[in-house]
Structure formats: structure tokens, C-alpha cells
Amino acid sequence: MVRINQVPDGLVDLDYIVPHGVNLILVPKCESAGQIDEVNKRIDELKALNNIQANIWLMPIIESALGVIKSYEIAVAADNVVALAIGLEDYTADLGVRRTLEGSESFFARTQLVNSCKAAQIQTIDSVFSDVADMEGLKQNVLKSKSLGFDGMGCIHPRQIEVIHENFAPGTAEIDKAKKIVDAFITATEQGLGVVSLGTKMIDAPVVKRAQKVIDLAVSLELINANWREEMGE
Known part of the structure; x- marks a missing residue:
């Protein structure tokens, strides 16, 4: 799994990762199906040049108000889009509000993403929980994500993995x-x-x-x- 930079600059990154057997590419700040088309066009060119037959999957990251509105369009943009993730730090910055533990400021965006992904029959991944020392806060955030319909959550530190796995799994x-x-x-x-x-x-x-x-x-x-x-x- 490799995260490229925002399109169009991220298209150059593909030259350095596609030839090395990457399985999943994260496309940050995605706001349209057209960006997915650009990424796939370059991937196809590089696969042909390097005689690569394996599938390369995409997980766009939704990080803006426009991206949330276009989330279904992005979810069905190509067959190799297997999940959408949401990045709440950038999303709340785009709204001009502060991200809170309660999460009321991002409730619409998260439920919109879940609905788009369920309609497209792909996975939906919630935003990272940034306080790596607050395991109880992480647990409560995971349980809320699960109740909204998310399939998983990003993490920014290995110590978060166990809590995320345990609480997304059925009890x-x-x-x-x-x-x-x-x-x-x-x-x-x-x-x-x-x-x-x-x-x-x-x-x-x-x-x-x-x-x-x-x-x-x-x-x-x-x-x-x-x-x-x-x-x-x-």
C-alpha cells in the first residue's frame, strides 16, 4: 500500500511505485471521477511498459466538501476502486471548523461516505484517530465508526491496531x-x-x-x- 501525492502531482509518483509490485494505491484529496481516470491511465501505461499483469487497486481519500458530495461518483469511477477513506483533518479544515471528539461537525460527511460506498458495494474506511496515547478515546471512536457502517479505520501508530481490530470485530x-x-x-x-x-x-x-x-x-x-x-x- 502506497499513498501518492495529490493529483496531478501524484501522477509522477506512479512512475516510481507501479514497477515495484504495489498492490493498493491511496489517492489523497480526491474530488472527482476524472482524477481516478487520470491515475488509471498512467497506471495502465506503466503496466504495459513494465509487462505487469497483476491488478493494482485504488483507495481514494475524501478530504473536502466537494469530495464528499462527489463520493458516489468517485466510488463507481472504475472497477479497481475497492474502498473510499475519509480524512477528517483536511475535511474540517475545508469547512473552517475544528475537529472534535464528539464528531458532530463530520457526521454528515461520514454518513454520506458510508452510503456512497454501500451503494457502490465497496469498503468504507474511517479517518485516523490522532491521539495515539488515548486508547479509550480510540475505542469509543471505533465503536461509533462501526455503528455508522464503516468497515475499518486508518491508524497512525502500530499501537492502535489491536484496539481497532478488537472493536471492529463482532463480539x-x-x-x-x-x-x-x-x-x-x-x-x-x-x-x-x-x-x-x-x-x-x-x-x-x-x-x-x-x-x-x-x-x-x-x-x-x-x-x-x-x-x-x-x-x-x-
């Missing part, structure tokens, strides 16, 4: 609830039942979909086994 109670929901749905489907319930609560498709995402994430993080339903029956 035991969340996993257990998801297991019960998905298991009840599968059982009802196998029995040909048109109505699915868990205890006194009805379960509809969106609830099942959300629970399945929790299960999939837990499996990918090796928190549970892929054959978890078999284990429930033991």
Missing part, C-alpha cells in the same frame, strides 16, 4: 445472536415455513441479512468455524 454476544437468527431462518426455510420467529420476535429478510454479515465476518476473522451450525447441534 461474543453479537455473534451468538447472529447464529440464533441465521439458524432459525435456515431451519424454517428447510421446513417450508413462511414465517420465521425467534422467541417472541419475528425475523424478516433485512435482519437475516445483517446477521449473516456478522457470521461471515466472524468466520473470516477465525472467531468461529465455518461449520458453526454443526457445532450448535452437538
Whole structure:
């Protein structure tokens, strides 16, 4: 993963990183699909020159009011755009406001980014938490990010990684609830039942979909086994 400078100056950076097997390129201060087109045009030229066949993915960083408004356009600009990140220090500077722990000044931007990414079916990455000594503040920020729909968060120090991983990952109670929901749905489907319930609560498709995402994430993080339903029956 390599972060280039802002386009157009960053196009020159590509000459030095594309030939060396970079997998993901961060495109900062992105404000239009046209900037993604410029980056990809130069990447394609360099891949041809260096006989590179591997995919090179892009993660634009949204750091301005215009970038937030254009976030969906950027998200669908090319097939190799796999995530959008937001940079709140530059974004709040663009608004002329101070970034706060509460984050009310960036609530619109963060939810807009999440909606754009979900609509485009790509990942959404929240801004870094700049106080590397405040682990509790980082934890609360991660939990808020997760509640808004972010898939991950940037970090500026290795000591932040564990807190981010632990709190973005589903907890035991969340996993257990998801297991019960998905298991009840599968059982009802196998029995040909048109109505699915868990205890006194009805379960509809969106609830099942959300629970399945929790299960999939837990499996990918090796928190549970892929054959978890078999284990429930033991």
C-alpha cells in the first residue's frame, strides 16, 4: 500500500511505485471521477511498459466538501476502486471548523461516505484517530465508526491496531445472536415455513441479512468455524 501525492502531482509518483509490485494505491484529496481516470491511465501505461499483469487497486481519500458530495461518483469511477477513506483533518479544515471528539461537525460527511460506498458495494474506511496515547478515546471512536457502517479505520501508530481490530470485530454476544437468527431462518426455510420467529420476535429478510454479515465476518476473522451450525447441534 502506497499513498501518492495529490493529483496531478501524484501522477509522477506512479512512475516510481507501479514497477515495484504495489498492490493498493491511496489517492489523497480526491474530488472527482476524472482524477481516478487520470491515475488509471498512467497506471495502465506503466503496466504495459513494465509487462505487469497483476491488478493494482485504488483507495481514494475524501478530504473536502466537494469530495464528499462527489463520493458516489468517485466510488463507481472504475472497477479497481475497492474502498473510499475519509480524512477528517483536511475535511474540517475545508469547512473552517475544528475537529472534535464528539464528531458532530463530520457526521454528515461520514454518513454520506458510508452510503456512497454501500451503494457502490465497496469498503468504507474511517479517518485516523490522532491521539495515539488515548486508547479509550480510540475505542469509543471505533465503536461509533462501526455503528455508522464503516468497515475499518486508518491508524497512525502500530499501537492502535489491536484496539481497532478488537472493536471492529463482532463480539461474543453479537455473534451468538447472529447464529440464533441465521439458524432459525435456515431451519424454517428447510421446513417450508413462511414465517420465521425467534422467541417472541419475528425475523424478516433485512435482519437475516445483517446477521449473516456478522457470521461471515466472524468466520473470516477465525472467531468461529465455518461449520458453526454443526457445532450448535452437538
